[in-house]
Amino acid sequence: MAVTLGYWELRGKGEPIKLMMEYMGIDYKMKFYHFGGAPDFDSSDWYSKKFQLGIDFPNVPYLIDGDVKLTESYAIMRYLARKHKQLYPETDEEHIKCDQLQGVIYDFRATYTRTFYDRVTHEQSKTKFLEDFPVKMANYESWLAKSKWLAGDRLLYIDFMFGEYLSCLLLVFPGCLDNFPVTKKYLETFEALERIASYKNSERFQKFPILTPRAMFGGEKQPN
Ligand SMILES: N[C@@H](CCC(=O)N[C@@H](CS)C(=O)NCC(=O)O)C(=O)O
Incomplete structure (x- = not known):
């Protein structure tokens, strides 16, 4: 079954995890949350659901892999690397x-x-x-x-x-x-x-936005 990565619809802290999953060939799907533009920067798409997902420390990015529900980007990366026995430190x-x-x-x-x-x-x-x-x-x-x-x-x-x-x-x-x-x-x-x-040549990759619309740069959608 595919794992789910939840994140805003932008690169941010989600992208390194996505890159890892692409590299390792993991079957995954994205659950994107919308972050609105100025002046409201409406982020209710995530915040209205944040506490309904049964995640212990709810945040984005989050990963759902069967019974495993995990937040903290490095914890997610280490979990995936350990589980798939790739990209994980040994010595x-x-x-x-x-x-x-x-x-x-x-x-x-x-x-x-x-x-x-x-x-x-x-x-x-x-x-x-x-x-x-x-x-x-x-x-x-x-x-x-x-x-x-x-x-x-x-x-x-x-x-x-x-x-x-x-x-x-x-x-x-x-x-x-x-x-x-x-x-x-x-x-x-x-x-x-x-x-x-x-991956970077595919439609799954979006070069922008890299940050939320609150940012002075990189928060806007631009052509790839
Ligand atoms: N320490 C966490 C920080 C996560 C974080 O800062 N998430 C930001 C986006 S990069 C967010 O908007 N979180 C939503 C929330 O606080 O509910 C991690 O590394 O994953």
């Missing part, structure tokens, strides 16, 4: 790297989503983000110079988070990886994985 070293990078990547995403959602001091936030960006990227650059994927030679679930967030960042700041050739190559290698490339 101590892989576990340690994944644990650390989970937090690092989550915070990395938070810095840019904060910037995009800042409707009041947007320009200052953007300037600050771009000032800090090279410092952050220098870390990834030297880390990725040591191995093909984030945790070593094996592609693991955290690469789906990082690959997705880099891809979104490039949509907002085209060329932002030009001074970071190792990270740029990493992303190209990720996006060239056969199943990822074929």
Whole structure:
């Protein structure tokens, strides 16, 4: 039976999970919730159902796989990887790297989503983000110079988070990886994985929106 992934009708935190399921060939269906545009930003499509799904800690993204009802994006990713015996850390070293990078990547995403959602001091936030960006990227650059994927030679679930967030960042700041050739190559290698490339060429993939309509950028639908 197909698993269900519930999320807003946008990339956000749902897309890395979707990418993983595409890569692993998991039978899944999406349950999209509508997020309305300005001025109301009506999100009642989700909030009116949030507490009726029998989910312990209701949120989106959520995954329903038979009796398993799960929230928290990393918990969902780890569950799928463990269950399907792919993309899951095996050695101590892989576990340690994944644990650390989970937090690092989550915070990395938070810095840019904060910037995009800042409707009041947007320009200052953007300037600050771009000032800090090279410092952050220098870390990834030297880390990725040591191995093909984030945790070593094996592609693991955290690469789906990082690959997705880099891809979104490039949509907002085209060329932002030009001074970071190792990270740029990493992303190209990720996006060239056969199943990822074929998904991104399919109608199942929507390049936009990447965030909700509340965002200053990336919240609108645009042609693929
Ligand atoms: N820690 C959670 C955060 C989930 C989250 O922030 N969900 C946002 C969208 S990205 C949301 O709109 N949640 C709806 C809600 O709070 O009910 C995760 O990583 O999955």
